[in-house]
Amino acid sequence: xxxxxxxxxNLISFDKLVFRIGELSRMTEVSSRQLRYWEQRGYISAxxxxxxxxxxxxxFHTFIEVRIIKRLLDEGYRLPAAVERMRxxxxxxxxARHFFQEAFQGVEIIDGKAMLNLGNFDDEQTQTLYGLYExxxxxxxxxxxxxxxV
DNA sequence: TTTCTTACA
DNA sequence: TGTAAGGA
Numbered sequence: 001x002x003x004x005x006x007x008x009x010n011l012i013s014f015d016k017l018v019f020r021i022g023e024l025s026r027m028t029e030v031s032s033r034q035l036r037y038w039e040q041r042g043y044i045s046a047x048x049x050x051x052x053x054x055x056x057x058x059x060f061h062t063f064i065e066v067r068i069i070k071r072l073l074d075e076g077y078r079l080p081a082a083v084e085r086m087r088x089x090x091x092x093x094x095x096a097r098h099f100f101q102e103a104f105q106g107v108e109i110i111d112g113k114a115m116l117n118l119g120n121f122d123d124e125q126t127q128t129l130y131g132l133y134e135x136x137x138x139x140x141x142x143x144x145x146x147x148x149x150v
Numbered sequence: 151t152t153t154c155t156t157a158c159a
Numbered sequence: 160t161g162t163a164a165g166g167a
Contacts, residue, residue, distance in 0.1 A: 021154075
């Protein structure tokens with residue numbers, strides 16, 4: 001019998017994870033001067049400030065953007081080109097996240113192995129695609145839906 | 151203490 | 160971009 005109770009719940013709200021400029025600066029090794037400058041150029045954005053003149057607040061997504069830009073700058077990109085690539089990477093990550101969120105149906109223990117249920121493999125819904133992660137490698141397995149699990 | 155804007159090196 | 164000034 002497979003165990004279908006291992007679906008990972010959404011326990012973390014990344015949106016509520018926010019940083020001020022000094023924290024973001026230390027986390028990314030990008031100076032606060034740079035962060036303000038990048039915002040001025042429209043490369044990144046701080047969350048809309050509640051009050052009129054208070055300190056900037058950055059969300060988790062901006063943290064990701066900044067560290068991507070930082071990495072590209074370290075690789076030799078100039079700022080405008082780094083931002084352009086960051087945005088491409090960003091959109092790819094959005095696509096990948098949507099894909100996986102939609103595809104991932106939970107973890108099942110089959111034959112004593114933890115297998116990721118990735119949904120129906122065929123339109124007729126007679127087979128299910130599973131993903132395995134073993135010894136640092138990814139493998140796939142297609143199983144018939146009526147196939148008994150151990 | 152930290153952050154903000156402005157301005158100069 | 161770094162740094163200083165002068166407030167909040």
